């Protein structure tokens with residue numbers, strides 16, 4: 011590996027990092043203060059074995075996520091969800107990629123001082139003194155991301171003691187949701203949306219499986235609501251102008267005009283109230299009366315009959331649930347849209363049953379967009395001498411129309427406590443870099459009464475300090491030390507000490523706390539349903555202004571979220587679940603819109619609004635209304651790092667600073683735009699060759715009634731299972747296999763990123779992706795299937811090596827590099843491979859990846875590499891191994907204990923991460939194993955079964971309430987937006 015790191019440097023990091031990890035758990039805390047090679051190993055670290063530390067990521071995405079960080083010899087190499095929290099042991103792609111954020115070579119390596127147009131290195135003392143001398147009480151601002159738990163208490167106390175103003179801000183905040191609930195129920199609390207209890211689900215624009223509120227938790231709940239083997243499959247309707255990741259998982263789409271989701275909710279609520287009657291309906295009759303179905307249908311551009319039929323199904327459901335819009339549907343009437351959905355939940359009886367208060371997600375209160383806009387005005391007017399910014403990037407994440415960057419530049423002392431040289435840090439006068447969250451102490455309130463404990467899982471890689479310790483250093487240097495703690499860790503532990511049961515020594519309590527990562531417990535039942543207020547019941551709704559021209563849908567990216575993931579190559583190279591594009595921005599438009607402009611996918615299109623313009627490649631998509639265009643947020647950085655800078659466009663540039671009058675939330679929706687064909691091609695690498703399976707039965711679908719009937723009458727013959735396991739050595743007790751449930755898979759891509767992390771898979775960059783030379787071992791194929799009503803449904807089909815019993819790749823290898831092992835694995839011997847690529851040519855699933863180059867992991871990214879997995883070099887073929895290193899570990903453990911590997915003992919990385927538990931791995935020779943039983947289910951099929959390759963992977967057909975054409979055989983026409991990324995794409999995918 012050529013990355014400029016010497017063996018000596020590497021060993022130094024290992025020594026420090028290893029000692030640091032020990033200091034985080036139960037070992038003596040001062041061990042981390044010295045460089046000690048592993049001749050003297052820390053107490054709880056056995057060289058060469060993994061150690062797991064519980065910690066939390068509180069700002070990695072829309073939800074704080076408790077997790078276990080796996081460390082090897084002081085380097086953290088893998089993140090996995092903590093099973094005792096609402097994420098149930100699962101992580102999103104964004105959270106998985108926090109490792110790349112930690113090891114990012116573009117992190118700021120030490121304090122810096124502005125000099126001219128650039129920065130020069132500085133010493134910590136110099137920086138602390140300089141900034142402390144500028145901390146004028148009453149004229150200092152501390153701007154952070156959202157915070158809860160101990161860190162929030164600390165920052166509040168620090169700001170009070172320093173006479174500073176503290177503002178927490180989340181660019182994709184939930185202020186409209188909170189304000190609506192305050193009006194309706196007198197509480198700003200976020201309820202728990204318990205989708206798993208529901209038998210009818212409708213989302214008014216919430217991308218709850220991708221980016222809204224708590225997607226890991228909600229995806230798990232969604233899959234339980236549609237567990238067809240348990241005899242239930244809640245029908246799901248998506249209302250909105252565009253099919254997002256969540257929309258693609260719906261059974262039905264009501265394609266409402268941008269910004270009219272709330273309006274449709276009002277009409278549905280009115281119809282439901284009429285059907286259900288009773289006291290609840292009576293209370294809201296006046297508020298809903300103006301929203302007749304026909305009037306709303308015309309305004310929203312959807313069929314009145316479909317609104318009535320949706321309302322009829324909700325009224326007749328036992329436990330319906332409605333979810334409010336995310337920011338992409340948040341216009342000038344955002345609070346009203348949320349209130350409309352709250353009233354629908356009220357009249358349908360969902361409040362208190364599927365929407366429960368008292369046990370919902372905890373998020374710290376954050377400033378609204380309007381308050382941030384006012385803050386920019388105050389900065390411009392000279393209200394602050396000093397602004398400190400930590401954990402947020404407002405210069406990038408505020409629309410240009412606000413001029414936040416110029417306002418920030420007007421402040422004399424601007425201090426970034428960030429980890430990266432992002433747009434805000436680059437505009438600062440001082441950079442006092444914080445350590446990464448995985449290098450820091452903390453905790454986060456996940457549910458009322460339930461905290462996840464954060465502890466550093468390795469020593470800081472650079473000359474950085476914990477954010478709170480920087481604040482302590484500043485107050486000490488300013489002579490206003492308001493804390494009697496030496497450092498934040500002691501301060502935090504003093505708070506934890508208050509929770510220690512009487513009689514239990516704190517050392518022992520602390521040990522257990524750090525081991526479990528959990529403080530307190532959440533109430534399972536929450537509180538009684540709140541009463542609807544008079545203000546909510548009698549609210550006078552106004553109609554959103556009608557859009558002229560094309561409506562813009564600016565939506566959070568399923569990979570990059572608001573842009574915080576943009577410098578991570580795992581996320582840039584993770585195909586978007588809708589477009590399958592990588593490393594890019596794009597403009598989604600309907601074929602009817604594209605056709606008169608002569609636009610095809612990949613052609614450049616200019617989009618103009620009153621606030622600005624952007625130019626990006628078109629993506630022609632039937633999942634968007636003809637009068638709407640959509641652009642993802644997250645790209646268009648001018649700073650931040652090598653992967654983010656200068657890539658794509660920022661959809662925020664098209665937004666003016668319009669707000670929702672009630673909550674002050676930014677109006678993402680309601681902007682009209684004009685579009686013009688530029689007249690030349692852009693570059694849009696798309697990693698899927700065809701949008702349909704071309705009738706080859708790769709993706710299969712069953713209508714829900716057929717699926718329920720088939721499952722009800724299905725009998726599992728255990729003899730059959732044993733026979734099916736013959737593709738391994740008869741003397742071996744194992745034949746490893748997997749099931750993948752395409753009914754559960756949402757296409758989120760968490761498994762793909764988990765596989766990158768576990769298996770040292772390189773990212774190849776935009777140029778090679780455009781040639782179809784990506785290296786990912788998993789592809790989530792997104793296939794459309796036509797339905798009888800002329801629409802389409804989507805099946806997400808994860809495709810990886812099928813570990814065939816009769817594998818076409820094996821006999822064609824001239825050097826036996828591809829061979830069948832006694833446990834049925836289709837193994838690949840890297841050091842035998844001579845790179846003829848015959849195997850890839852002969853693989854019908856196209857899951858083999860060839861190393862055209864030796865890829866690099868520049869320091870410190872190389873520290874993330876899994877030592878149990880070979881790093882492959884030029885000329886070597888590779889593909890999924892079923893995480894053979896995990897299989898070997900389990901086998902060795904079992905052998906040491908004189909037993910066989912037990913069912914559930916091995917979780918492949920993809921299975922472990924999947925929020926919907928779509929993937930199950932195990933031993934097919936054990937008829938009682940979970941995988942054996944699932945593989946013999948009524949929905950089971952093998953991909954390209956007619957080739958008789960006898961795959962070890964069994965797919966379970968998708969289930970839909972729509973009526974697919976030729977259901978059960980997966981023949982789909984889909985919509986024809988086929989586009990090959992490059993010359994190799996068709997063959998490679």
Ligand code: SF4
Pocket residue numbers: 754755756757758759760761762790806808923924925926927928929
């Ligand atoms: S299988 Fe992969 S893409 Fe599908 S839901 Fe699970 S993690 Fe997401």
